[in-house]
Amino acid sequence: MKYSRLLTAIMMLTGVLTACSDQENEQDGANERTALSINAGIGVIPAGTSSATTRATDASWQANDAIGIVMLDAGTNTVTEGKTNYRYITITGNGSFTPDGKEHTAYYPTAGAQVDVLAYYPYTITISAGSLNIPVDVSDQSNLAAIDLMTAEKVTGRSSKAPDVSLMFTHRLCKLVLKVVKDETTSDVTLTGATAILAGTATTGNWNLITEKLSMEREARDLTLPLSADGTIATAIVMPTQAGDGKSITVTTADGKSYTATIAANLALAAGTVNTYTMTLHRNQASITAGITPWTDGTTVPLESLHIEVPADATANGLTTFEMWRNQAQKTDTRIYTFSNNGNSGTGTWTATPKPFYIEEIATTDHFYALHTPADDRKDGLTGLKDLLATGPASLQPSATGSIANSLSLNFKHLMAQLTVTLAPGKDFPTSVSTEGATVILPEMISGYTLDGITLTADDTKKTGYKNITITSGRTAILTVVPQTLSQGTEISVKLTGGNTYKTTLGKAVALSAGSKTSINLTISPTQTAISVSVNPWTDTDAVAQNITIEGIETGSATGSYESADKDLLVLTGTNETIPTEKHTASYIYNKVNNQWNSNAPLYWDSFSQFAAAKAKGGSADAASDNTGNADSNTPCTFRFDALITPAVTPTEARIACGAVKDYLQGSLTATTFGTPLSFRLSHLMAQISVTLKPGIGYTAEDLSQNVTVHLYGLHTLTNEGVETDGTLILSKEAASSPLKMNKAAEANAEGNFTYTALVAPQTIVQGNLVARITLTAQEADRTTPVSLSYDYRAGSNGFVYRAGQNNKLVLTVSKAGVSAVFTLTDWDDSQEATEGDVTVD
Structure with missing residues (x-):
């Protein structure tokens, strides 16, 4: 079996604008003008095609071939500077085009003005200046190159500042190849000197460069096809003609015998395609087999249908129809394949509409693409989208003998x-x-x-x-x-x-x-x-x-010096502000290794109602809603959360009895919406007291470093129920019977000062009551044994207030004449100070 194949001949026209050559620049006043420099290439055609050639099938240009150039003001249909048609020729046929004289030199406008560029082949002087119509006449087939109309797509927005132009030519007419063969009934017929007439097509018309459309005369005329000397082949350029009745070919031998064959009504002569007709002469009638392909390919051998293979599980799952085409650029030439099940055998066949792909028209380089679009009743009920399936590129594989296989296996994939x-x-x-x-x-x-x-x-x-x-x-x-x-x-x-x-x-x-x-x-x-x-x-x-993970409960870091310690206790209480009867409490223990608060019974959002029950008509609102959240209204609830942290480190019982406390931390959140992550900023509930001793008259830092103790008096202690999660404190009614000994926080600084600290519950020492007593054991110069001296500090006229969350400072200057006291109050972090006043203590 022999195959005849034609490859695409694509003409690329590239315009390069330069501004440095004496030959390409023209002086116009003070402005230089840039001319078009044009090069054109022609695709290679394989050997074995008809000797009758056009510019689309030649391997190179011929000397003096000419193309036409038209420049328009950018974005308009106005010819630039009134010049309609420039003739460019290739002198030697090497593909380099130059203007045919100065009057045919196309220049870009000055000052960077932009133009659109049109091009066509072959050049003609009969182009109309106003409408830009090119006359088309294929009645004379003696010189195919002279009637093989090609035009290039418009290139827009070019100027001397953007000079490069690339033009791609496209065939606007149709190429017809007629092959005449004889069968056993006409073997004695002599074809030398025969003629061939094509009936049913137009022969004249006009191509408009602006609209890129071909208008043809309405009356069909007979066209003589240029048969070879032996009468077996003719190549012609003809007008594109739609499918329909009325087209035929008649071959008349030199001795006057005529044979007429009618072209099938479903065959069209499409622009830009090569159509190969094989006419077999028979004593009674002539039959035609036709293969219509793009300009790149053609075949005239008998047609064998392509066999389609799709996995059985695909057809079982609803893939029973798809559209298929060759090569992505040929999507318009689609065939619809439908699967028909052969009874209960589990097998079936694929049929194509309007016709299948035939083995003989498939090139070895062809690739197939297919798309399955499910029916409307199979689209997604929620998204409304269809499960599109596609495959490609798929190709035929040669058999062991090197011929083209007759089946194509398609494996579809999901596009969604x-x-x-x-x-x-x-x-x-x-x-x-x-x-x-x-x-x-x-x-x-x-x-x-x-x-x-x-x-x-x-x-x-x-x-x-x-x-x-x-x-x-x-x-x-x-x-x-x-x-x-x-x-x-x-x-x-x-x-x-x-x-x-x-x-x-x-x-x-x-x-x-x-x-x-x-x-x-x-x-x-x-x-x-x-x-x-x-x-x-x-x-x-x-x-x-x-x-x-989305945390439902988050604890923010505490202010001041507090850092979470292992086994600290967090008690969290949540209250529905809309339904106050909903109140839940949970306890958490801090795990320092994992840096997490853990609970065996955490507080759940699910335990709260999200919406409040509505007030019934003629009745009263329910006090609470059940945990389902079902309600007659959509009023959302809000919530209050209270967090209390109790440090794991605790004072001794003896010190607690004297007024020492833990560093309790508390924070609250109000008007919290359902499901909001909880982040607390905690505050100290207790008060810090710092007493700093400074050596005064008669004492040195060394004196204060020996056996000095500082005691706080009159402190009320926390009861067993002393701290609520909302920060409420419950203190003992009576002050502690024993004073609280303060801890030395720091040794003497550069000035010889010593600092003692303690943590106590917020409270007030009333005027005149003892606040602190400093006991100093010192060696007097006139005595042989140490002397124990006590200095007392008592509350002033406003009392002495231990303020929560703040560092209450006493600076006592110890002199042999007495103690001079300065009381200051700062935030827990010692960032600010406020002087309360000075007192002298006996």
Whole structure:
């Protein structure tokens, strides 16, 4: 079996604008003008084609070939500077084109003005100046190059500042190859000197450079085809003609015998194609077999239908029809293939409409593409999208003998992405709260796309907030979506039938890829929503999970010097401000190793009502709602949370009896909405007292370093129920019977000062009562034994106030004449001071 193949001959016209050559520049006053420098190339044609050639099938230009150039003011149909038509020729046929004289030199406008460039072949002087019509006449077939009309697409916005021009020529007429053969009934017929007439086509018309359309005369005329001397082949350039009746070819031999064959009504002579007709002469009639292909290829051998193979499981799953085409650029030439099941045998056949692809018209370089679009009743019920399936490029593989195989195997892939959403209650989730029938609220997602052949591109300008997904039995939902990426921070919500809503955000971007199944697994846990995300191919593989946690309770760092210590105790109380009877308390122990607050019975959001019950008509509002959150109104509840931290480090019982306390920390949040993460800023509930001793007259720092003690008097202690989570303190009615000995916080500084500290409950020492006593054991010069001296500091006229969360400072200057005291008050962090006054103590 022999094959005849033609390759595309594409002409590229490249215009390069230069401004440095004397030959290409013209002086116009003070302005230099830049001329077009044009080069043109011709595609190579393989050997074995007809000797009758056109410029599309020559391997090179011939000397003195000419093209026409038209320049228009940019964006208009106005000819630039009134010159309609420039003639450019190639002198030697080497592909370099130059103006045919100065009057045909095309210059760019001055001052950088832009132009649009048009080009056509072959050059003619009969182009109309106003309408830019090129006359077309194919009645004379003696010189095919002279009638092989080609034009280039308009190149816009060029100027001397952007001089490069690239023009691609396209065939505007149709090439017809007629092959005349004889059968056994006409073997004695002599074809030498025969003539061939094509009937049913126009022969004259006009091509408009502006509209890029061909207008033809209405009356069809006979066209003589230039048969070779032996009468076996003719090559002609003819007018494009639509499919329909009335076209025929008549071959008349030199001795006057005529043979006429009618061209089938479904065959058209399309612009830019080569049409090869084989006419077999028969004593009674002539028959025609035709293969119509793009200008790049042609064949005239008998046609054998291409066999299609699609995996059986694909047809069993609804893939019973698809459209297929050759090469991405030929999407317009599609064939619809439909599968027909052969009874109960499990096999079937594929049939094509309007016709199948034939083996003989397939080039070894051809690739096939196919697209399956499901019926409307198979689209996704939520997203409205169809599960588009595509395959390609697929090609025929040579057999062992080197011939082209007669079957094509298609393996379709998904163009869309699949999103699976699952929902499950987490560990310790209250069994009284049901997740059945919960609603998942997805973020706004890309819903639009463009489809170029089998290439699907998401259109991020078209987004949709899909309806909420109701999770049915099995707690799984499967959606078909446009491939896209859900960005980090994307919010997903879950609303239970009881009304409680859980929200979370993605901790990282999640890609929804074509042909892949992405699973978002939502686990609803008390106080927090845990989300794990896994991405795996469309066929199930091992999932790669990532945990993303939303904390329901967060403790902020305490102010001042407090740092969480191992086994510190946090008591958290939550109160529904809208329904005050809803109040829950939980205890947490701090684990320093894990840096976490742990609880055996944590506080759950699920234990609170999200909405308040409405006031019934003619009745009163309920005092509280049940935990389902069902209510007659949508009024959301607000909440108050109180946090109290009790340090694990504790004073001795003896010191507690004298007024020493722990460093309790407390914080509160009010008007908190349901599900909001809790972040507390804690404050010190207790007061800090610092006493600094300074050596005065008669004493040195060394004297103060010997056996000095400082005691605080009149302190009220905390009772066993002394601290509530809201910060309320309950003190003893009577002051402690024994004073509280202060701890030395620091040795003497450069000035010889010593500091003693203690932590006490906020309270006030009334005027005149003893606040602090300094006892000093010193060696007097006139005595042989040490002397114990006491100096007292008593509250002034305003009393002495131990203020919560602040450092209450006493600076005592100890002199043999007495003690001079200065009292200052600072924040816990010693950032500010305020002087209360000076007193002298005996």
